[in-house]
Each structure stands twice: as structure tokens, then as C-alpha cells.
Amino acid sequence: MRMLAALILAVGIALSCASCSKQEPGSLTAAAATLKADTLKSIAYSGTGKWFQFGQAPNPTLPWPAFDVSRFTATVGYDAPAARVEMDRIQVVEPARARPAPVQQRPIQLVSGKYAWNLATPAGAAPGSAPAPQPQPAAVEERIMEIWTTPHGFVKAAAANNATSQPMNGGSEVSFTVGGKYRYVGRINAQSQVERVQTWIDNPVLGDTPVEIAYSDYRDFNGVMFPGRIVRTQGGHPVLELTISSVTANPAVAADVPEPVRTFTPPAVNVAVEKLADGVFYVKGGSHHSVAIDQRDHIVVVEGPQDEARSTAVIAKVKETIPNKPIRYIVNTHVHFDHSGGLRTYVAEGATVVTHEMNKPYYEKAWAAPRTINPDSLAKAGKPATFETFADKHTLTDGKRTIEIHHIAGSGHNDAFAMVYLPAEKILMQVDAWAPLAPNAPPPAAPSPFAINLYDNVTRLKLDVRQIASLHGPGIATLADLQAAIGQAKPASAVTSSR
Numbered sequence: 133m134r135m136l137a138a139l140i141l142a143v144g145i146a147l148s149c150a151s152c153s154k155q156e157p158g159s160l161t162a163a164a165a166t167l168k169a170d171t172l173k174s175i176a177y178s179g180t181g182k183w184f185q186f187g188q189a190p191n192p193t194l195p196w197p198a199f200d201v202s203r204f205t206a207t208v209g210y211d212a213p214a215a216r217v218e219m220d221r222i223q224v225v226e227p228a229r230a231r232p233a234p235v236q237q238r239p240i241q242l243v244s245g246k247y248a249w250n251l252a253t254p255a256g257a258a259p260g261s262a263p264a265p266q267p268q269p270a271a272v273e274e275r276i277m278e279i280w281t282t283p284h285g286f287v288k289a290a291a292a293n294n295a296t297s298q299p300m301n302g303g304s305e306v307s308f309t310v311g312g313k314y315r316y317v318g319r320i321n322a323q324s325q326v327e328r329v330q331t332w333i334d335n336p337v338l339g340d341t342p343v344e345i346a347y348s349d350y351r352d353f354n355g356v357m358f359p360g361r362i363v364r365t366q367g368g369h370p371v372l373e374l375t376i377s378s379v380t381a382n383p384a385v386a387a388d389v390p391e392p393v394r395t396f397t398p399p400a401v402n403v404a405v406e407k408l409a410d411g412v413f414y415v416k417g418g419s420h421h422s423v424a425i426d427q428r429d430h431i432v433v434v435e436g437p438q439d440e441a442r443s444t445a446v447i448a449k450v451k452e453t454i455p456n457k458p459i460r461y462i463v464n465t466h467v468h469f470d471h472s473g474g475l476r477t478y479v480a481e482g483a484t485v486v487t488h489e490m491n492k493p494y495y496e497k498a499w500a501a502p503r504t505i506n507p508d509s510l511a512k513a514g515k516p517a518t519f520e521t522f523a524d525k526h527t528l529t530d531g532k533r534t535i536e537i538h539h540i541a542g543s544g545h546n547d548a549f550a551m552v553y554l555p556a557e558k559i560l561m562q563v564d565a566w567a568p569l570a571p572n573a574p575p576p577a578a579p580s581p582f583a584i585n586l587y588d589n590v591t592r593l594k595l596d597v598r599q600i601a602s603l604h605g606p607g608i609a610t611l612a613d614l615q616a617a618i619g620q621a622k623p624a625s626a627v628t629s630s631r
């Protein structure tokens with residue numbers, strides 16, 4: 133955060149020297165002149181295209197899933213800096229992948245200095261209610277990056293951060309570091325256009341995550357030179373593809389930080405433990421849950437979600453609940469980043485990762501990336517990760533208790549997808565295949581194909597399930613609840629937070 137503040141201050145000193153040295157075509161100064169960067173304080177651009185959900189690929193070899201964008205507008209201020217991005221998007225349904233019916237999404241995302249927030253109508257609010265600000269402190273880094281990687285932002289940040297240039301292909305390559313931490317490398321072509329910008333931001337799974345933006349089809353939009361085509365990749369796959377239809381110079385940027393955002397303090401990571409059976413503990417307290425299983429001389433943890441902060445707090449609580457034993461295994465349900473971002477902390481603890489065989493090469497490659505922006509405990513420990521993998525089924529046992537890990541075959545959610553079953557206790561652990569409804573929540577209009585597939589897998593494997601511990605959501609459910617959710621029977625009991 134201190135680095136970000138430095139970045140904001142550094143770039144607040146606006147570029148004003150575009151004309152004070154000789155403008156070699158293809159140089160940074162020529163690019164600044166082409167873009168009229170010293171008279172442009174803000175910009176708005178609109179278009180249509182595609183957005184992709186980073187970290188949520190349907191299997192580790194596929195790109196991020198696509199959404200059609202029917203409306204995209206970004207308003208960016210360079211002096212403050214601040215930005216507001218909004219779009220209308222809907223998920224593209226891939227052939228041969230059964231997903232719940234996509235819903236139209238209308239996110240509104242803002243950043244101003246060291247504050248980031250979304251505007252959204254709160255769940256359960258009356259129709260037509262005004263959107264309320266939702267603080268998003270973890271999004272500041274990415275949204276500020278989006279400002280300095282725009283063509284105008286890049287030349288302004290380059291000028292403010294002592295960029296170095298070297299000639300390349302009739303243009304130049306310009307690089308600089310912001311706040312001693314965030315490296316930017318840009319390519320200016322022979323027409324003095326910023327045609328590519330590369331930078332890196334932190335991610336719990338990918339470490340220093342490459343972000344690359346390609347700008348093409350530059351033209352004059354009402355007196356502003358701007359690319360007609362923008363393609364951004366993050367972590368090696370596209371996250372945004374836009375065809376620009378309009379650009380406005382120097383619009384007002386409405387990014388006053390709302391009071392609830394300015395005064396927001398992120399709560400400490402909360403961890404709460406609920407006993408499901410002897411030696412089986414549901415570790416909750418946040419949006420994503422784990423299960424800790426007390427084996428004879430070690431502990432097995434199912435799921436290492438989110439990030440190192442969550443894992444550190446969960447590990448401390450697990451060790452308090454089950455003292456004097458090492459965590460020998462961390463079982464991973466799937467590679468979606470919200471379910472795998474905390475795995476590395478367990479590896480640093482000495483745990484072996486149990487995951488579907490498709491995921492191992494992905495983690496090995498991702499975890500080998502540099503982690504200079506935010507080194508985690510595993511980066512500091514320098515330990516190699518060890519894996520136990522499976523195609524259909526894997527069993528962990530201490531000679532007394534058996535833990536079965538099963539592939540959830542044929543799910544539209546993910547191809548390398550696992551659930552965990554305790555045959556003696558008749559407990560099933562799963563996530564994202566089915567989310568039990570909160571008490572009194574209205575049932576979905578149509579059953580989720582993911583839930584139908586989960587039930588099919590439970591039936592196929594003849595699992596005798598008494599409790600379903602979801603690793604998201606409100607709590608324990610029963611197989612009858614799952615049957616009810618897919619329209620098979622009336623619920624035998626409501627979802628409760630305990631047995």
C-alpha cells in the first residue's frame with residue numbers, strides 16, 4: 133500500500149516535458165506528442181467485445197471463460213489518479229459444457245488513489261434502489277495498473293518515473309519501475325504509437341502475474357489519437373478484448389471516495405470451528421471453508437482457499453484444535469483461484485498436495501514463477517511442492533480412518549474436480565457443485581446442472597451420505613436437501629448450521 137501511495141504521488145506530477153527534447157519518431161517524447169499527453173488530464177472510452185473471468189478456467193489447460201460485453205465504458209483521470217469502469221456482460225455458454233443459465237451482469241468498479249470500491253444494489257434491496265458502495269481494498273493494485281497501462285497513462289507514468297528507452301524496430305522499448313516494485317515495459321512503434329504495454333501484478337496462485345495489453349488500429353477520435361482495438365491478457369490468457377467506438381478527451385471523472393469506503397477497515401480473518409464428527413472439524417468463519425481431519429499421527433486439511441492470510445489463520449486454528457500433529461496433506465477440490473490461492477501456505481508447512489492429475493503440471497508451472505511483488509511463505513522457504521494425484525479415486529488412511537477423494541466426473545463447472553467422502557462418518561465435502569440455499573432463500577427457477585451432476589456422481593459411486601459439508605455457503609445440508617434442490621424430492625430438513 134505504501135508503494136501504491138508512492139506511485140500515486142510520483143505520477144501526480146504530470147508529464148509536461150513532451151516538447152522539451154527532440155522528437156525522434158518512435159520515441160517516448162514523440163508518443164507523448166502524438167497522444168497530446170500533456171494536455172489530456174482524463175479520458176473516456178467506450179466499446180464492445182469480450183471479458184474473461186480470470187482464474188476460473190473450466191480446466192487448467194483452458195483459457196479463462198468468456199463473457200460477451202454489449203457495453204463497456206471507462207472514464208480515467210490521470211492527475212488524481214482515478215477511474216470508473218462499467219460494463220454489461222453475460223457469460224458465453226460453451227458447447228458441450230452444461231452450466232446454469234447465464235445472467236446479465238452490470239458491474240461498476242471504481243478506484244481513486246488508495247481506495248477501490250464497487251457500486252452494486254445490495255442483495256434483497258427493493259427494485260430500483262440506488263447502488264451502494266462496496267469497499268474492494270484488494271482491487272486497488274489491479275485498478276491502478278489499468279490506469280498506467282492505458283496509452284496516455286503509460287507515457288505519463290514513464291515521464292514521472294525516469295523511464296529508460298532503447299531503439300527497437302524503428303521505435304523504442306520504454307521501461308520503468310514504479311514505487312520500486314511494479315515494472316512496466318512498453319513498445320512504441322515507428323508511428324510513435326504505444327502498441328504494447330507489459331507489467332506484473334501479484335496473485336496468490338501465479339505470483340508475479342504478467343499483464344500484457346496490445347493496442348492497435350489507432351485513429352483520431354474527435355481530436356484524440358486512441359487505439360480502436362484493445363486486447364489485454366493476464367496470466368497468459370485474454371481478460372479483455374475491446375473494439376472502441378467512441379473516445380472523449382478531458383471528461384469529468386466522478387470518483388469522490390464515499391465515506392463508507394474511506395473509513396472501511398478490512399476485518400481480521402475470522403476462523404470458527406464446528407465439530408462434524410469425532411476428529412472431523414468444519415473450519416468456517418469466512419466466505420470459503422475447509423475441513424480438518426484428525427488422523428492418528430497427522431492432520432488432513434480439505435481445501436486451502438483464497439490466500440495466505442486465510443491459510444495462516446486456518447492453520448493456527450487447526451493446530452489449536454488438533455494439537456501436536458503436523459498437517460501432512462492438503463486436499464484441493466479444483467484449480468479455480470478462490471479455491472487454490474491458499475495451497476502454497478500448506479506446502480510451506482510441509483503438507484503434500486492431493487489433487488486431480490490434470491492440476492499438478494499447472495501448479496508446478498504456476499508456482500515456479502517469480503514472487504517479487506509479494507513473496508509468500510513458500511517463496512521464502514524455497515521448498516519444492518510434493519503431490520499425490522489421481523484420475524478417478526484416491527484414498528488417504530491412517531489405518532483407522534479412511535478418507536476417499538473422488539473425481540466429480542462430467543461436471544460443467546470443472547474437468548479436474550474433486551469431492552471428499554468419509555465412509556465411516558458418511559460425510560461428503562464438496563464445493564461449487566452445489567451451494568445449499570440460505571434459510572428462507574427462494575429456490576432457483578431451474579435446477580443447476582452442476583448439482584444434478586453432483587447427485588449423479590454420488591449415486592454412481594453409491595456413496596451413503598448423511599451430511600454434506602459445502603466449502604462455501606451457509607452450512608451443513610443433507611442428501612435430501614440436494615435431492616430437493618434438483619427437483620427429486622421434498623426436503624427432509626432445512627439447511628442448518630449444525631447437525
Ligand SMILES: [Zn+2]
Pocket residue numbers: 466468471545546564
Ligand atoms: Zn469453482
